[in-house]
Amino acid sequence: MDDDAYNEPLYMISVAAKLAGVHPQTLRSYEQKGLVSPQRTSGNTRMYSKADIDRLELINELTGEGINLAGVIRILDLQGRIEDRDRELDSLHKKIRRLADRVCELETRESVTSLVVAQTNALRRLP
Numbered sequence: 001m002d003d004d005a006y007n008e009p010l011y012m013i014s015v016a017a018k019l020a021g022v023h024p025q026t027l028r029s030y031e032q033k034g035l036v037s038p039q040r041t042s043g044n045t046r047m048y049s050k051a052d053i054d055r056l057e058l059i060n061e062l063t064g065e066g067i068n069l070a071g072v073i074r075i076l077d078l079q080g081r082i083e084d085r086d087r088e089l090d091s092l093h094k095k096i097r098r099l100a101d102r103v104c105e106l107e108t109r110e111s112v113t114s115l116v117v118a119q120t121n122a123l124r125r126l127p
Helices: 013-020 024-032 050-064 069-124
Strands: 046-048
Touching: 013 024, 013 046, 013 050, 024 046, 024 050, 046 050, 050 069
Parallel strands: none
Antiparallel strands: none
């Protein structure tokens, strides 16, 4: 699933609560605590995406394991930082590959130029 579809707001609070296995008031509470940030329609209706539902399921899993909401907030923050670093690392790897390709291209060009110069010099030496 691409990021756009994954983050597309699809579910109203009642449906999202049912999918996540929690009460709608719990979703409101989670929103107040910054655990989830549903998008809003022009009429101010909360709309949840598949990404939000997955996040809510993770929150349920963590709280089910006995982690309090402060701990969940910390875990989600760290998870977000890791994802940011992963994206940054991917970007740097792509830059390195482009630079390596460019270096290879320049080395090839230099080799060809050296060969042409050598051939030209050899031809000049002929009577």
